[in-house]
Amino acid sequence: MSIAVIRFPGTNNDDDVMRALRQIPAAKPYLVPSRKGLAGLQDAEGIIIPGGFSYGDYMRAGAVAAMEVISAGIRDLAEDGKPVLGISNGFQILAEAGLLPGALLPNVSARFICRWVYLRVSDQPSIFTENLENAVIRLPIAHAEGNYFCSEDYLIALEGEKRIPFKYCNAQGEITEDSNPNGSIENIAGVINQKGNVLGMMSHPERATRQILGSTDGLEILENFVRAIR
Template sequence: MPIAVLRFPGTNNEKDILQALSAIPGVRAYLVTSHQGPHALKEATGIVIPGGFSYGDYLRAGAVAAAAEVMDGIRDAAAEGRPVLGICNGFQILAEAGLLPGVLLPNESARFVCRWVHLRVSSRSSMFTRGLEDAIIRLPIAHGEGNYHCDAEELRRLTRSERVVFRYCNRDGEVVDEANPNGSVHSIAGVINAQGNVMGMMPHPERASRKQLGSTDGMRILENFVEACLC
């Protein structure tokens, strides 16, 4: 099963996600660089946009990458129902491209945050979290612009339709301000599009894919992503 991992200038997590995906039986994860253009994504059954600092985060994180020609291939894939996963900078790119609602602002603390967090799985209907409904999982974050915001009406739509996939919480699963690492509205850490096939998340599942890394919770998300690519 061919799954494309898209690299922009400044992406720095492509090797981690390639390794994690390749550990799943039947997956052929391969690298696509942005200058190859939209046609390089045509054979992919699913696409991952990994983390990093695409184009040095100039203007805003993800803003320059969102305007790249290769994003036409991402839009086509999303419209066709193929799964698309944006991790950290990938989430920022998808939001800047209008493929996901909301924006990612600088962290409320104005500092880069790099640590492990607990997340409550908030959506019971997402194919990305099948079998994880209401679970408390543990993943790492590493970002300077992870402060998710949207207007009040958009937030109502997201919560009503269970499109908020992950929320920051404490180890007991309580969504409290103290557990929110960046100031995100509603403690949001990840969302999906209306069609349900495009997800963005600030935490890094590929960095929690083996016991040696401290958690395997991220691998469960990646396995669900791969399973969705089969549909």
């Protein structure tokens, strides 16, 4: 299960993602610097775009990385049905590249937020949330632009097509305004593409993979990702 972990200039969670994936026996992660372009994706059966500050987050978070050649390659693999996961800045890149709908705007607090949050997992099946349906999970977030926004039409489509796997909630699993850390519309914490194989999420599963870190909920998501590579 070869998983390309993409590193753009300014990506800084690549090491964490590599380390987390190495915990999963079936996973064979390899690091791909974005400058390798399409050649870097030749053996990829799945792709993870880790968080960080690609190209310094200048202009808009993810906007420059989304226009790199390698991003066109990621689009091709996504169209082939290969699993693609964008975490934090990776989500911003996928949204900017148009692989996922919507945009990630500055947090309503206009601040960088770094803390643990609870996510309510949708009861609808997805390749990324197997065995987690309806669960309340705990993951960290660390971002300044995680305020998910999309048009009313898209929102209806996302809800209707069961493409919202995670919503911010409180410890009891209630989706409340208070538990929304960044102002995301409908507390949306992640979205899936129409085909069901591309997921973007602002929270960091790779930072919740060991009990000593406070949660292993993230490991389950990554395990699902690896299992989805067939």
